Amino acid sequence: MTIGELARRSGLTQSRIRFYESIGLLKTVERRPNGYRIYPPEAVVLLDLIATAQTAGFSLDEIRALLPGDLDHWDHEALVGALRRKVAEIEALEARLRQSKTQIMALIGEIEARPGDIDCAANARRVLSRMFDEVKKNPTLAADDVRRRGTAGRRSARTG
Amino acid sequence: MTIGELARRSGLTQSRIRFYESIGLLKTVERRPNGYRIYPPEAVVLLDLIATAQTAGFSLDEIRALLPGDLDHWDHEALVGALRRKVAEIEALEARLRQSKTQIMALIGEIEARPGDIDCAANARRVLSRMFDEVKKNPTLAADDVRRRGTAGRRSARTG
DNA sequence: CTTGACCCTAAAGTTAGCTTTAACGTTAGG
DNA sequence: CCTAACGTTAAAGCTAACTTTAGGGTCAAG
Structure with a gap:
C-alpha cells in the first residue's frame, strides 16, 4: 500500500510516517520504480504499536530500542524490564x-x-x-509534568 | 543587590533571571550608571515564588497572568480560580x-x-x-505527560 | 597595568516530536 | 492537454523554558 493509504489506516500523518523513517524508527521500505514507498500490511500494526507505546509513555528512543527487527521476535526480557521501569516512573x-x-x-x-x-x-x-x-x-516536586500539555495531545491533525 | 547575588540567593541562574525579564515576567529593574542591574531584596521572594509556582505546574505564561504588579496586592479571585483549575488538571x-x-x-x-x-x-x-x-x-490516554522528563527537572545548573 | 571576577547584549542552540513549506515529479480521469 | 490528487525531498519552523556563545565593558586587587 502507498503511504497515503497507510496514513489513513493507521491514523498517523504521512509526514509523521516519513519522519519515523528518517530517524530510523521504521526501516527503509521498498520503493516502486517511480520512487513511491510501498508498505506491507503489517506496517499498520507496527504504527499502531508505536502510537500505543507512546500513549503509554515511551519516548521514540525507547521504542526504537525495544522494537525487534521482526515483529514476531521480541526480546521478552528487555521488554518486560522496560515495562516495569515505566510503571515505576509513572x-x-x-x-x-x-x-x-x-x-x-x-x-x-x-x-x-x-x-x-x-x-x-x-x-x-x-x-x-x-x-x-x-x-x-519538600523540594522534590513534580513541575515539568503538570505543565505543558494542552489537554489534547498533538495526536489530532490528519493530512490528506 | 547585583544579579549575581540574586542568582546565588534564589538558586536561579543569571541567564534565567535575565530571560524572565526579557519575556516580561519580571519588570525591568533599576540600573547602576554602568548598566548593572540592581535588585531590591524582595526580588528573592519573587523568584522563589515563580519557581514554586512552576513546581506546582504553572507555566510562565500562567504565572505572568497571575502575578500582581505589587506583591502585596493579589487578585484573590483570579488566583484561587487558577489554583482550582490547576488542581482539576492534575x-x-x-x-x-x-x-x-x-x-x-x-x-x-x-x-x-x-x-x-x-x-x-x-x-x-x-x-x-x-x-x-x-x-x-480507551483512546484518551496520557502519553505526552509520562514521557519527557528525565526524573530530575532542568532545575539544577548553577552558573557563577 | 594586568588579571580575574563580575556585568552587559543579541543571537543562536537545545530537546522532542512532529508539521509546514517549497519546489518538483507522477498518475488517473475527463 | 489539463487538472486534481497523489507522491518525493530537504530544510525550516513550532513549543517551552532556558542555556550557550560571542564579543565586549567594569571593577577591585596587587
Missing part, C-alpha cells in the same frame, strides 16, 4: 502530582481562611511565607 | 496515568502468562491483539 510521577495537589489545595485554604478584615498585604505575606515553608520541606 | 492527569499504568501492567501479565512452550510468534500476535483491543476501548 508511580513516581503520581507521587509528585499528589504532592503538588496537596500543596495547591493547602494554599487555597490559606488564601480563603484570611482574617475577616481585608488586610491584603499582611495576608499576602502570611500566605507567601507559609507557601515557602511547605515547599522547602 | 486530577485529569492522575486519571490518565492510572489508565496507562493499568494497561502496562496488564500487558506485562499477558507477556508473562504465555503458554509453556516457546511459541514466540503466536504469543507476540496474541499479546499485540489484546493490546490494541484494550487501548482502542
Whole structure:
C-alpha cells in the first residue's frame, strides 16, 4: 500500500510516517520504480504499536530500542524490564502530582481562611511565607509534568 | 543587590533571571550608571515564588497572568480560580496515568502468562491483539505527560 | 597595568516530536 | 492537454523554558 493509504489506516500523518523513517524508527521500505514507498500490511500494526507505546509513555528512543527487527521476535526480557521501569516512573510521577495537589489545595485554604478584615498585604505575606515553608520541606516536586500539555495531545491533525 | 547575588540567593541562574525579564515576567529593574542591574531584596521572594509556582505546574505564561504588579496586592479571585483549575488538571492527569499504568501492567501479565512452550510468534500476535483491543476501548490516554522528563527537572545548573 | 571576577547584549542552540513549506515529479480521469 | 490528487525531498519552523556563545565593558586587587 502507498503511504497515503497507510496514513489513513493507521491514523498517523504521512509526514509523521516519513519522519519515523528518517530517524530510523521504521526501516527503509521498498520503493516502486517511480520512487513511491510501498508498505506491507503489517506496517499498520507496527504504527499502531508505536502510537500505543507512546500513549503509554515511551519516548521514540525507547521504542526504537525495544522494537525487534521482526515483529514476531521480541526480546521478552528487555521488554518486560522496560515495562516495569515505566510503571515505576509513572508511580513516581503520581507521587509528585499528589504532592503538588496537596500543596495547591493547602494554599487555597490559606488564601480563603484570611482574617475577616481585608488586610491584603499582611495576608499576602502570611500566605507567601507559609507557601515557602511547605515547599522547602519538600523540594522534590513534580513541575515539568503538570505543565505543558494542552489537554489534547498533538495526536489530532490528519493530512490528506 | 547585583544579579549575581540574586542568582546565588534564589538558586536561579543569571541567564534565567535575565530571560524572565526579557519575556516580561519580571519588570525591568533599576540600573547602576554602568548598566548593572540592581535588585531590591524582595526580588528573592519573587523568584522563589515563580519557581514554586512552576513546581506546582504553572507555566510562565500562567504565572505572568497571575502575578500582581505589587506583591502585596493579589487578585484573590483570579488566583484561587487558577489554583482550582490547576488542581482539576492534575486530577485529569492522575486519571490518565492510572489508565496507562493499568494497561502496562496488564500487558506485562499477558507477556508473562504465555503458554509453556516457546511459541514466540503466536504469543507476540496474541499479546499485540489484546493490546490494541484494550487501548482502542480507551483512546484518551496520557502519553505526552509520562514521557519527557528525565526524573530530575532542568532545575539544577548553577552558573557563577 | 594586568588579571580575574563580575556585568552587559543579541543571537543562536537545545530537546522532542512532529508539521509546514517549497519546489518538483507522477498518475488517473475527463 | 489539463487538472486534481497523489507522491518525493530537504530544510525550516513550532513549543517551552532556558542555556550557550560571542564579543565586549567594569571593577577591585596587587
